[in-house]
Amino acid sequence: MTTPKVMRIMALSINTAARAGSIIREVMQRGNLGIVEKEGKDDLQTEADRSAQQCIIASLSRKFPNITIIGEEGDSNLNVKAEWLVSEENEEFLTHSCPEELLEIKEEEFVIWVDPLDGTSEYTKGLLEHVTVLIGIAIKDRAVGGIIYQPYYKQSNGDIGRTVWGLKGLGTGGFEPKSPPKGQMIITTTRSHLTPLVQQALDALSPTKVIKVGGAGYKVLQLLEGKAHAYVFASPGCKRWDTCAPEAVLEAYGGTLTDLAGIHYSYAADVDYKNRMGVLATIPEISHSEIARQVPNDIIATLRA
Numbered sequence: 226m227t228t229p230k231v232m233r234i235m236a237l238s239i240n241t242a243a244r245a246g247s248i249i250r251e252v253m254q255r256g257n258l259g260i261v262e263k264e265g266k267d268d269l270q271t272e273a274d275r276s277a278q279q280c281i282i283a284s285l286s287r288k289f290p291n292i293t294i295i296g297e298e299g300d301s302n303l304n305v306k307a308e309w310l311v312s313e314e315n316e317e318f319l320t321h322s323c324p325e326e327l328l329e330i331k332e333e334e335f336v337i338w339v340d341p342l343d344g345t346s347e348y349t350k351g352l353l354e355h356v357t358v359l360i361g362i363a364i365k366d367r368a369v370g371g372i373i374y375q376p377y378y379k380q381s382n383g384d385i386g387r388t389v390w391g392l393k394g395l396g397t398g399g400f401e402p403k404s405p406p407k408g409q410m411i412i413t414t415t416r417s418h419l420t421p422l423v424q425q426a427l428d429a430l431s432p433t434k435v436i437k438v439g440g441a442g443y444k445v446l447q448l449l450e451g452k453a454h455a456y457v458f459a460s461p462g463c464k465r466w467d468t469c470a471p472e473a474v475l476e477a478y479g480g481t482l483t484d485l486a487g488i489h490y491s492y493a494a495d496v497d498y499k500n501r502m503g504v505l506a507t508i509p510e511i512s513h514s515e516i517a518r519q520v521p522n523d524i525i526a527t528l529r530a
């Protein structure tokens with residue numbers, strides 16, 4: 226029997242995200258980040274963002290030429306150095322069985338959303354633990370599979386870097402699931418993109434504690450590892466590549482990630498990339514719709530305007 230496409234795409238993405246992570250470490254080690262501003266000082270790009278994206282898109286598109294792959298850093302030159310091309314699929318992942326409902330998905334039905342370096346602002350400031358590589362795998366318009374690679378995670382055995390993955394219908398891997406303390410409401414939100422509206426939404430939810438960290442990937446890791454109950458971001462700043470992989474991993478775990486009104490974003494290839502209606506993510510133990518109801522209407526109206 227041939228291996229189902231979704232399993233092969235996940236397995237190649239796992240190895241490719243780790244290679245991109247090593248490129249991110251190499252650029253930092255060399256010390257010349259090559260920072261440019263994209264849409265302003267809140268929107269930076271470095272040599273690491275550019276090179277990691279080239280590695281990911283060249284590797285995935287070579288093996289899966291019929292898949293639409295959309296990366297944060299725009300069109301990439303795919304004539305990359307041989308050492309950046311990943312062709313091996315992750316064997317450990319391939320030992321899992323494919324969920325029944327995903328057995329027959331054809332290459333043309335996938336859309337892959339790539340954020341080669343999430344938490345660029347934190348990367349440039351040396352807050353390296355916040356940095357992740359995100360590869361999100363959508364089928365038609367839904368986020369189904371995701372890889373969150375953390376290039377600076379320190380393993381207990383001394384190894385550096387870890388891969389967290391999730392696939393709907395199969396589950397998650399690469400981390401120790403943990404629930405946050407009961408009777409509290411710990412919210413994680415932006416560290417570098419705080420605005421009055423972001424603050425207003427936090428206040429409306431009366432958190433017992435707020436954890437400000439960088440990156441959409443790192444914030445979802447806070448939910449998976451019991452550091453926070455919810456991720457709340459009342460801003461149009463995130464884009465589909467920020468949320469596709471985190472949404473798939475969180476939902477494979479039993480949680481939920483939507484816009485602030487509680488509606489799932491579409492990850493179809495032809496959508497507007499902007500997550501205009503913000504981000505709301507919750508752990509499985511929390512009623513997502515209950516939290517969405519607590520978001521004041523005027524905040525939703527402001528985002529919608």
Ligand SMILES: Nc1ncnc2c1ncn2[C@@H]1O[C@H](COP(=O)(O)O)[C@@H](O)[C@H]1OP(=O)(O)O
Binds near residue numbers: 345
């Ligand atoms: N105003 C913005 N402009 C550009 N990117 C943004 C903006 N707000 C959020 N992002 C992206 O969403 C991620 C999560 O946001 P935050 O860290 O503020 O919570 C950021 O790391 C950044 O991704 P990236 O670092 O990949 O460019």
Ligand SMILES: [Mg+2]
Binds near residue numbers: 268297
């Ligand atoms: Mg960016």
Ligand SMILES: [Mg+2]
Binds near residue numbers: 342466467
């Ligand atoms: Mg990002």
Ligand SMILES: [Mg+2]
Binds near residue numbers: 340341342343345
């Ligand atoms: Mg990025």
